[in-house]
Amino acid sequence: MGCFFKYCYIIQFVKKMREIFSLTIITTCCFLVACKTGADRNIPKITADTKMLDSIKLKADTTYSKRYPGATFATATYFINDSSKTQVMLDSNQVIRQVIIEQNKRRKYFAQFYANGQLMAKYGLDSFGQYDGFSSEYYENGNLKAAGIYKSGFRSGEWKNYDKDGKYISMDEYDKNGQRTTR
Secondary structure (H helix, E strand, O other): HHHHHHHHHHHHHHHHHHHHHHHHHHHHHHHHHHHHHOOOOOOOOOOOHHHHHHHHHHHOOOEEEEEOOOOOOOOOEEEEEOOEEEEEEOOOOOEEEEEEEEEEOEEEEEEEEOOOOOHHHHHHOOOOOOOOOEEEEEEEOOEEEEEEEEEEEEEEEEEEOOOOOOOOOEEEEEEOOEEEEOO
């Protein structure tokens, strides 16, 4: 009988330890989730795609830089090959502020960045260099500001808008002429 009671005691002890362990895990998870919500969460910064830029640099036949003293952009560096030209604009702190890619003398890609390196806006471009395709705009803190589609240089269809905390606030509808039809 003594072994049976010891066995029951051990079983109860193990069950109690599991409950304590489970509660500890749940409490820890809740704490971690609570710390990551709201304005104090650490949003990963969306910066220039350095892998893409490195690839462009490697493929360039010609590279040159041009200085712009006293302007927002301190330096423009150009990477040129037979079919494309990439322009990377840097500020005085050597932060990428703008990237433009042209192919066959037509703009194909355009991105702007805040002074902290965070992506401000990224736009797809059509064969005429007009905004075309999915586009996104961001706040300086890294949260999405607006997202939607451009067609032939105009906002088109549904555009979702977000507040500075990244919470959805509204949707605007645009007609084929880029005129907002709903609020």
